[in-house]
Amino acid sequence: MADFQAITTQEELDSIIKDRLKRDREAQTKKYEGWISPEDHQKAINEVTKALDDYKAAHAGDEQTIAELRAKTQEYETASLKSRIAHEVGLSYEWIGRISGTDEKSIRADAESLKNLVGSQTTPAPLPPRTAETPPADAKTAAYKSMLSGLNLGGN
Numbered sequence: 001m002a003d004f005q006a007i008t009t010q011e012e013l014d015s016i017i018k019d020r021l022k023r024d025r026e027a028q029t030k031k032y033e034g035w036i037s038p039e040d041h042q043k044a045i046n047e048v049t050k051a052l053d054d055y056k057a058a059h060a061g062d063e064q065t066i067a068e069l070r071a072k073t074q075e076y077e078t079a080s081l082k083s084r085i086a087h088e089v090g091l092s093y094e095w096i097g098r099i100s101g102t103d104e105k106s107i108r109a110d111a112e113s114l115k116n117l118v119g120s121q122t123t124p125a126p127l128p129p130r131t132a133e134t135p136p137a138d139a140k141t142a143a144y145k146s147m148l149s150g151l152n153l154g155g156n
Contacts, residue, residue, distance in 0.1 A: 078102065085111045091118070 007013050036044070082099045089111045091099075098114060101107035
C-alpha cells in the first residue's frame with residue numbers, strides 16, 4: 001500500500017474531490033452513452049404527437065370517403081349481378097330495376113318469381129339496316145335524291 005499522507009490544506013482536499021468527481025462523471029457518461037435526456041425524450045414525444053395530429057387532420061375525411069366508395073362499389077356489383085341473373089332467367093332489360101335482393105340467392109329467387117309473374121316476353125328483333133335502294137316516300141323526295149346524286153361533293 002501507498003504511504004498515507006494527511007490532507008492539511010483546503011486546496012489539497014478540493015483537488016482530490018475534483019479528481020474523484022471528474023472520474024465519476026466520466027463513468028456515468030460512459031454508462032448512459034446513447035441514451036437521451038428526459039427533456040429530449042419529451043421533445044421527441046411532442047414532435048411525434050404533433051405529426052400524428054397533423055396526419056389525422058389531413059386525412060379526417062378519408063374513412064368517410066372509403067365507406068362511400070365501398071357502398072358505391074357494392075351498388076355496382078349488385079346491379080351487375082341483377083343484370084346477369086335477369087339475362088340468365090330470361091327477363092328483359094326493363095325489368096332489371098324491379099329485381100330486389102342483396103345476394104345472388106335472393107336476387108335469383110326474386111328474378112325467377114318476377115319471370116313467373118311477367119311471363120315470357122320476347123324482345124323484338126332489330127330492324128334491318130336501311131339501304132340506299134329504299135324507295136322514296138314521295139316524288140319530291142325522289143327529286144332531291146336524284147339531284148344529290150348528280151352533285152360532285154368531294155372534288156373528285
